[in-house]
Amino acid sequence: MLEIKNLHVEVEEDGTKILKGVNLKINDGEIHAIMGPNGSGKSTLAKVVAGHEAYKVTGGDILFEGESILELDPDERAHLGLFLAFQYPVEVPGVTNKTLLREAYNTIAKERGREELDPLEFEDYINDRLDIVEMKTEFLDRSINAGFSGGEKKRNEIFQMAVLDPRISFLDETDSGLDIDALKVVAKGINHLAGEDNAVCLVTHYQRILDYIVPDKVHVMLDGKIVKSGDKDLAVKLEDKGYDWLTDLASVSANGEQQ
Amino acid sequence: MSIKKTKESFLPDLLSRETSLNGKSTIIEKLRLEAQEDVKQTSFPGRKDEDWRFISLRDLYSESYIPASQVDYTLPDISEYFIPESEHARLVFINGAFSSDHSSTTDLPDEVTIGNIADIVEDDGHFLEDHLNKYGDFEDDIFSSFNTAMLQDGAFIHVPEGVKVDTPVQFLYIQTDAAEPYFTTSRCLVLADEKAEITLVEDHVGLAENKYFSVPVVEINLERDAYVKHTKIQRDSKQALHIARTAAHLKQHANYESYTITLGAKLSRNEPRITQREEEVEFTVDGLVLLDGDQVSDTHSVMDHRFSHCESHQLHKCVINGKSHSVFNGKIFVRKDAQKIDSFQENRNLLLSRKGLVNTKPQLEIFADDVVCTHGATIGQLDEDEVFYLKSRGLNEHQARELLTYAFALETIENITVDSVQELLVDEVHNYTSRTLEKQPVS
Numbered sequence: 001m002l003e004i005k006n007l008h009v010e011v012e013e014d015g016t017k018i019l020k021g022v023n024l025k026i027n028d029g030e031i032h033a034i035m036g037p038n039g040s041g042k043s044t045l046a047k048v049v050a051g052h053e054a055y056k057v058t059g060g061d062i063l064f065e066g067e068s069i070l071e072l073d074p075d076e077r078a079h080l081g082l083f084l085a086f087q088y089p090v091e092v093p094g095v096t097n098k099t100l101l102r103e104a105y106n107t108i109a110k111e112r113g114r115e116e117l118d119p120l121e122f123e124d125y126i127n128d129r130l131d132i133v134e135m136k137t138e139f140l141d142r143s144i145n146a147g148f149s150g151g152e153k154k155r156n157e158i159f160q161m162a163v164l165d166p167r168i169s170f171l172d173e174t175d176s177g178l179d180i181d182a183l184k185v186v187a188k189g190i191n192h193l194a195g196e197d198n199a200v201c202l203v204t205h206y207q208r209i210l211d212y213i214v215p216d217k218v219h220v221m222l223d224g225k226i227v228k229s230g231d232k233d234l235a236v237k238l239e240d241k242g243y244d245w246l247t248d249l250a251s252v253s254a255n256g257e258q259q
Numbered sequence: 260m261s262i263k264k265t266k267e268s269f270l271p272d273l274l275s276r277e278t279s280l281n282g283k284s285t286i287i288e289k290l291r292l293e294a295q296e297d298v299k300q301t302s303f304p305g306r307k308d309e310d311w312r313f314i315s316l317r318d319l320y321s322e323s324y325i326p327a328s329q330v331d332y333t334l335p336d337i338s339e340y341f342i343p344e345s346e347h348a349r350l351v352f353i354n355g356a357f358s359s360d361h362s363s364t365t366d367l368p369d370e371v372t373i374g375n376i377a378d379i380v381e382d383d384g385h386f387l388e389d390h391l392n393k394y395g396d397f398e399d400d401i402f403s404s405f406n407t408a409m410l411q412d413g414a415f416i417h418v419p420e421g422v423k424v425d426t427p428v429q430f431l432y433i434q435t436d437a438a439e440p441y442f443t444t445s446r447c448l449v450l451a452d453e454k455a456e457i458t459l460v461e462d463h464v465g466l467a468e469n470k471y472f473s474v475p476v477v478e479i480n481l482e483r484d485a486y487v488k489h490t491k492i493q494r495d496s497k498q499a500l501h502i503a504r505t506a507a508h509l510k511q512h513a514n515y516e517s518y519t520i521t522l523g524a525k526l527s528r529n530e531p532r533i534t535q536r537e538e539e540v541e542f543t544v545d546g547l548v549l550l551d552g553d554q555v556s557d558t559h560s561v562m563d564h565r566f567s568h569c570e571s572h573q574l575h576k577c578v579i580n581g582k583s584h585s586v587f588n589g590k591i592f593v594r595k596d597a598q599k600i601d602s603f604q605e606n607r608n609l610l611l612s613r614k615g616l617v618n619t620k621p622q623l624e625i626f627a628d629d630v631v632c633t634h635g636a637t638i639g640q641l642d643e644d645e646v647f648y649l650k651s652r653g654l655n656e657h658q659a660r661e662l663l664t665y666a667f668a669l670e671t672i673e674n675i676t677v678d679s680v681q682e683l684l685v686d687e688v689h690n691y692t693s694r695t696l697e698k699q700p701v702s
Binding site: 050051052053073074075077078079083084086089090092093094095099100101103104105107108111143160164 | 642643644645647648649650651652653654655656658659662663665666667669670
């Protein structure tokens, strides 16, 4: 579904190189986890896939269903079915969750050739989705993330994912800042949403969420490259041994070859 | 027929052109004549005056105007401007003149006196004399003097003790198209006695895109425990010049809530002035300004805390597009011995274009020591992180920017309790955002 080929990325403003040749292939029905310490570039990768303008792609490509998406705006990528759950969801006072989601849902539906929903139909649809993340109806009429706790913001991201029904979701540190109960709810929601015709990529610092979501593949990112890939056991090993044993790998794999 | 006027003789000359008022009603005439003298004695403001240094009035005084009473017009259907909630609680003025045909007040309780000032003078001149021009303490202010010097028709409402009026009252000021620029004044006097409650919608509408000079003055008195909600909508012609004064006096436990929405006029100036007359009062002076093209809007407010225990709130928001210019000067006075004052003031400006201009100046003069005054001013553009967030959800650039601009503006209108007015303003905000964003494709 998504293929990232030898991706090089720098910060638009000052030219700092962040990604130095990332290769990654995610197929339908798969759950991937990208792990790595702070500053390794994993969050940048998620933002670049979503089309954040603060970053400049200087080499390589990102293919969705075989087509390059580098020239597409963030909204056009969302229309194709890409979704990013933000590490720090933005507060938008004055715009309710419901307003945003109906506008977003119908825009995406139109682009993907699905039927748009009128306010009543949308109400039914959205109420159904609330249960997935155990959120109350009041949530819909609150301003987007304004005054939400950290946990509520993260849950709201998964709720938006549930409503927009993306093909592939990058979840950027969705587990951070959650207490164990909230983490279970979020994990349950993600498991519920993961299916045969979509894919999920968890970007995380800790192995903790992987106790609840079993990934098909785990990748380790260090210094802008994926230095090791494996199955769920790799995550356990990282939890035990940390990232230090991998730092040598980072310096030898010049253009990020692995597998 | 028009002759160029110099700045100093500008207003006296306009007054001398309006001859239709002579010889009418002694009480009003006395006020008028005194005010005419004041207009002659007061110098016309210029950029050297601290309170006028950010804007130019050249556009105003370099033009020549005929009195509104001399304008020939054909009136189109104006019912679209009638607020449904006020179907029978409405006074209409057309080019400053009271229109009994369009007005209706049958929904209001019998105890309430409402009508045209010129008619009230005939019925109960002495009562009016005790109140008219007693609350607008605009010292040395040439524009309020000018308004008083033109005093004839105007809106009057008196809500006596204990009467709570549920029906909102609309004062609708219609300005018609005209072959020549004209000048017009409107006066409004609102008296809310003890425990009286009233909701007012002051609505200035320009029917065309012509030039006129409008000088409205509103005086409001709140006796003890009175509650007045006042929404002012200024949707004058985009060529109009609108220079307005609003004064409110509050006695103990009174609550004055005002929302001033500025949409029209090429140049507009609002001067709300709230004066605390006794201890323990509460007031709100919020504002929303949406500017485009070469519009200029200036708000100079005064919140005068003279006694202890007062809660005051001022949130003034401006959206600036094109080459428009927004000015805010918010004076907060806390007099000696006026303790336990809790005053909030914030001016937030959203700049949508590179050529927009904002001047903002909070001004606090505090002579008491036990007070909380928070104030702030911000000038900013739309937050790019917010834009990206919305785009990542599938909204295009235009939708994202429109939604964020709308959200910015919404905060100031969501407290307006007259449903149709709130809907009207929501539509105005939508129109504004879609219009400004279309004109300016974002890079």
